[in-house]
Amino acid sequence: MMFGFLRRKLRLAYLRKKPPTPSSRRNLSPDLEANLAAFRRKLGASPDLIIRRLRLGPETGIAGALLMIGGLTDQQVVNRDIIRPLMNEMKQAKGKGTEDLLDYLADKVVVIGEVRREPQFEQALDLLLQGDTILLLDGEEEALVFTTQGWKTRSIQEPESEQIIRGPHEGFTEDLRTNTALLRRKITNPGLQFEETKIGRRTQTTVALAYLRGVVNEKLVKEVRTRLKRVNIDQILDANYLVEFISDAPFSIFPTITYTERPDVAAAKLLEGRVAILVDGTPMVNTVPTLWVESFQSPDDYNFSFHYATLIRMLRYLSFFLAVFSPAIFVALASYHQELLPTPLLVTLSGATEGTPFPIVVEMIMMGAFFEILREAGIRIARPVGSTISIVGALVIGEAAVSAGLVGGPTIIVVALTAITSFVVPRQVTAGIVLRLTYTLLAGMLGAYGILIGMLFTLLHLASLRSFGVPYLSPLAPSTAADLKDVLVRVPIWAMGTRPRLIGWPRPQRQPVGFDQVVEEEREGANGADG
Amino acid sequence: MGRTADQGGRNRPFSKGGLRLLMILLLIPLLGGCWDLRELDSLALVFGMGLDLGPQGDGYRLTFEIVRARQIQTPGPGGSGGGGGQRNPYWLLQATGPTVFEAVRNATLQSSRRLFLSHTQVFIIGEELAKAGISPALDFIIRDHEPRIVKWLLLTPDEPKQVLAVEPGLEQITAVAIADLIQNYGITSKIKPVRVVDYLETRMHKTSANTLPIIRIKETAGKKELIIDRTGVIKGDKLVGYLDPKETRGLLWVQDEVDGGVVTVDAPGGEGKATMELFNADTKLTVEGNEHGIQVRIEVKVRSGLGAQTTSVDLSTTNQIERLEKRQAEVIREEIGAALTKARDLKADIFGFGEYLYRHDHRRWKGLESEWERYFVGAEVDVSVEVMVEEVGLITKPTIYRAPEGG
Numbered sequence: 001m002m003f004g005f006l007r008r009k010l011r012l013a014y015l016r017k018k019p020p021t022p023s024s025r026r027n028l029s030p031d032l033e034a035n036l037a038a039f040r041r042k043l044g045a046s047p048d049l050i051i052r053r054l055r056l057g058p059e060t061g062i063a064g065a066l067l068m069i070g071g072l073t074d075q076q077v078v079n080r081d082i083i084r085p086l087m088n089e090m091k092q093a094k095g096k097g098t099e100d101l102l103d104y105l106a107d108k109v110v111v112i113g114e115v116r117r118e119p120q121f122e123q124a125l126d127l128l129l130q131g132d133t134i135l136l137l138d139g140e141e142e143a144l145v146f147t148t149q150g151w152k153t154r155s156i157q158e159p160e161s162e163q164i165i166r167g168p169h170e171g172f173t174e175d176l177r178t179n180t181a182l183l184r185r186k187i188t189n190p191g192l193q194f195e196e197t198k199i200g201r202r203t204q205t206t207v208a209l210a211y212l213r214g215v216v217n218e219k220l221v222k223e224v225r226t227r228l229k230r231v232n233i234d235q236i237l238d239a240n241y242l243v244e245f246i247s248d249a250p251f252s253i254f255p256t257i258t259y260t261e262r263p264d265v266a267a268a269k270l271l272e273g274r275v276a277i278l279v280d281g282t283p284m285v286n287t288v289p290t291l292w293v294e295s296f297q298s299p300d301d302y303n304f305s306f307h308y309a310t311l312i313r314m315l316r317y318l319s320f321f322l323a324v325f326s327p328a329i330f331v332a333l334a335s336y337h338q339e340l341l342p343t344p345l346l347v348t349l350s351g352a353t354e355g356t357p358f359p360i361v362v363e364m365i366m367m368g369a370f371f372e373i374l375r376e377a378g379i380r381i382a383r384p385v386g387s388t389i390s391i392v393g394a395l396v397i398g399e400a401a402v403s404a405g406l407v408g409g410p411t412i413i414v415v416a417l418t419a420i421t422s423f424v425v426p427r428q429v430t431a432g433i434v435l436r437l438t439y440t441l442l443a444g445m446l447g448a449y450g451i452l453i454g455m456l457f458t459l460l461h462l463a464s465l466r467s468f469g470v471p472y473l474s475p476l477a478p479s480t481a482a483d484l485k486d487v488l489v490r491v492p493i494w495a496m497g498t499r500p501r502l503i504g505w506p507r508p509q510r511q512p513v514g515f516d517q518v519v520e521e522e523r524e525g526a527n528g529a530d531g
Numbered sequence: 532m533g534r535t536a537d538q539g540g541r542n543r544p545f546s547k548g549g550l551r552l553l554m555i556l557l558l559i560p561l562l563g564g565c566w567d568l569r570e571l572d573s574l575a576l577v578f579g580m581g582l583d584l585g586p587q588g589d590g591y592r593l594t595f596e597i598v599r600a601r602q603i604q605t606p607g608p609g610g611s612g613g614g615g616g617q618r619n620p621y622w623l624l625q626a627t628g629p630t631v632f633e634a635v636r637n638a639t640l641q642s643s644r645r646l647f648l649s650h651t652q653v654f655i656i657g658e659e660l661a662k663a664g665i666s667p668a669l670d671f672i673i674r675d676h677e678p679r680i681v682k683w684l685l686l687t688p689d690e691p692k693q694v695l696a697v698e699p700g701l702e703q704i705t706a707v708a709i710a711d712l713i714q715n716y717g718i719t720s721k722i723k724p725v726r727v728v729d730y731l732e733t734r735m736h737k738t739s740a741n742t743l744p745i746i747r748i749k750e751t752a753g754k755k756e757l758i759i760d761r762t763g764v765i766k767g768d769k770l771v772g773y774l775d776p777k778e779t780r781g782l783l784w785v786q787d788e789v790d791g792g793v794v795t796v797d798a799p800g801g802e803g804k805a806t807m808e809l810f811n812a813d814t815k816l817t818v819e820g821n822e823h824g825i826q827v828r829i830e831v832k833v834r835s836g837l838g839a840q841t842t843s844v845d846l847s848t849t850n851q852i853e854r855l856e857k858r859q860a861e862v863i864r865e866e867i868g869a870a871l872t873k874a875r876d877l878k879a880d881i882f883g884f885g886e887y888l889y890r891h892d893h894r895r896w897k898g899l900e901s902e903w904e905r906y907f908v909g910a911e912v913d914v915s916v917e918v919m920v921e922e923v924g925l926i927t928k929p930t931i932y933r934a935p936e937g938g
Binding site: 334335336338339343346347348349350351353354355356359360445446447449450453 | 560561563564565567568569570571572574576578598600601602603647649650652677707
């Protein structure tokens with residue numbers, strides 16, 4: 001019902017969307033004062049708009065003005081490489097030569113890497129707001145735009161949401177340019193392509209699309225491009241604003257677009273033939289297509305020996321299973337299928353639940369909710385107070401509730417088990433909560449039969465999901481035998497000769513399999529990736 | 532009405548009616564909700580069940596050993612505190628009824644909780660009931676989905692209630708203790724363990740006689756203990772006699788169910804005894820026959836080792852070991868002979884010779900079946916026992932002091 005409603009709203013939104021109106025293409029006027037007035041009118045009395053008036057050339061010279069936004073430009077660069085040469089050079093200049101003044105300035109005076117001419121007012125305004133410096137000259141119908149962006153950014157730090165033991169410890173930052181640089185450092189190949197667009201009518205957020213030409217499926221790039229183009233949104237403050245627009249299954253609890261905070265992970269995905277979407281201001285890079293099994297992979301899997309990685313991989317699947325099913329199974333066993341419990345366990349359970357006032361399913365949901373509240377409080381609260389929360393929570397949950405006879409001890413154990421295991425697979429935490437609650441309720445109503453019904457519908461749903469054309473459950477269903485090398489087990493790196501079948505098929509072979517690395521004639525040539 | 536539905540159908544993936552139908556279909560699985568819900572703390576967990584004839588000789592009187600789970604909690608912080616004083620960890624409840632099923636239901640008249648039979652470990656049948664016929668009482672246990680037919684079935688000459696009331700030495704629940712007693716049978720091989728399903732299986736064969744372990748109360752110094760040391764012979768569903776431990780093992784030898792245990796023999800070449808530990812026993816049974824009589828061949832192969840000796844003679848020599856083997860074979864033959872004699876006396880084919888013929892020589896069996904009892908009693912039985920003593924333990928010379936000869 002609610003979905004229908006949302007879907008209709010969505011349709012409306014699509015209908016309402018119009019192609020971006022050709023903005024009032026106003027050209028700059030040759031009159032300096034008129035231009036300045038126009039900028040002031042648009043920006044209001046913003047104190048961060050800096051207007052530096054200057055006069056170029058000998059004698060009175062030509063009146064001009066530099067416009068910049070304080071804090072967005074690198075002051076040192078502006079002073080040293082724009083203002084000083086302008087004043088010094090122009091003093092000696094013999095006046096305007098035969099060439100165009102603006103070209104002259106750009107070519108011979110200013111010491112800035114990127115300079116361009118901009119005839120349009122709106123465009124110039126946008127560039128100004130992005131940290132460029134604009135030079136307006138009296139009598140010129142175009143402005144000179146110097147790229148002088150320079151603002152405070154967070155330095156490259158260890159990613160907090162994806163800790164690893166071995167391997168690189170650097171993480172993406174909020175600055176898009178830093179992030180693209182991090183990717184370039186990982187993949188030194190001309191095939192690595194970035195395409196940038198601005199999305200967000202008011203925020204004008206830069207969104208970059210990254211892929212490895214020669215490996216990527218061009219149709220996929222096209223599809224991502226199309227979807228990004230269709231997004232008509234007011235603001236993008238985090239990548240998720242975008243993700244919810246372009247996701248294949250906007251209503252699904254399962255994420256069909258994954259994220260990473262780590263350049264090495266993003267690079268690995270690019271090398272497999274995936275497309276990365278980088279959003280300025282977000283230290284997370286989204287990669288598509290996303291498979292369900294990706295959630296269970298960790299960069300450390302490839303940094304440790306494959307035996308260990310395989311064991312841990314299996315533990316992760318087990319943990320996810322426990323996180324989702326253990327409360328439901330416990331409820332089903334304790335309320336419906338007591339004959340399935342081993343006898344000693346039954347006695348223990350029976351003794352522990354005796355005298356507690358609520359049915360087990362109510363206990364379970366109560367304590368589950370309590371845990372989620374605790375978790376949420378732990379995240380939201382200021383860090384110094386956090387330890388208070390955990391102490392009170394642990395005491396209340398662990399001790400008081402049991403000794404007061406409100407809930408049985410086993411319930412606490414199951415909730416605790418759920419709590420721990422659910423964090424083993426961070427990418428499925430959100431889906432896990434929903435599944436867990438649903439299964440627990442179903443188990444409370446129908447026992448194991450209910451769990452089976454729930455599983456059936458979940459599997460149906462999972463099997464129907466796609467992420468940018470790739471079945472979400474692949475390589476499990478549809479199964480691709482060759483790709484199972486990195487699902488439940490992680491085979492040695494030297495055995496991972498092929499890219500994922502459904503994603504990297506344009507160029508499936510990474511390298512020959514095995515140790516037999518006889519230098520082969522590179523079939524595609526040194527820069528074969530470019531095709 | 533129809534028009535609105537049409538309009539709806541234009542905009543949505545489902546028409547209004549279709550959507551409703553889908554919702555109904557999706558909700559159908561939930562209709563079964565809760566009907567069989569039984570909270571754990573609303574169940575009376577029955578661990579042991581005693582069956583006997585009713586007080587007037589009709590119907591049944593059942594005894595249930597119900598666990599007080601609260602009393603069995605492992606000690607821990609706050610664990611035992613809430614129990615409200617130590618009480619007996621189990622509760623014995625008796626109920627009567629014309630059938631076992633009704634008696635089980637009647638028990639709920641006295642029990643605040645519904646009886647839960649899935650975890651019943653042992654079924655103990657009183658002697659009176661055994662003499663009247665066991666199968667009618669087992670019908671419910673087999674028919675109902677709760678009780679398990681792979682649990683132990685025992686006989687008792689005492690009242691089942693008295694047996695279940697005996698406080699076990701180590702376990703907290705008597706029924707659990709009894710089940711453990713039976714499971715340890717391989718240490719002595721003097722108990723014949725029988726599950727409900729085993730009883731049925733033998734019962735289905737017309738000529739075979741059943742055997743059930745006998746549990747009884749042994750009073751020593753005013754303290755009651757439980758002991759399983761005999762075996763009851765059930766012929767045609769009724770108790771007709773008993774096997775003592777020696778005969779019981781004779782039965783186990785024939786049925787190839789000796790798992791371990793010890794055999795004590797007179798030590799060769801001196802006074803005193805030697806006890807041999809059985810490592811492995813293997814029996815091959817063959818039955819052949821025609822209308823003139825049947826021949827049974829029992830070949831037992833045993834591997835054993837010297838476990839203890841009370842004589843000072845060195846038994847580790849080849850010579851002595853050979854004599855030990857011979858004597859041990861003799862003892863085993865005696866055990867088998869004792870069982871055979873008892874079975875002949877009772878005219879009960881407890882070994883399943885008839886079943887062997889039924890399986891291996893069906894045509895002959897057809898002719899013998901009607902007069903099987905006569906054939907069984909007159910069967911020529913040839914017992915051969917082959918013993919191999921493999922070791923004498925960690926020491927070779929005896930520890931017993933031997934006085935210097937002639938000194």
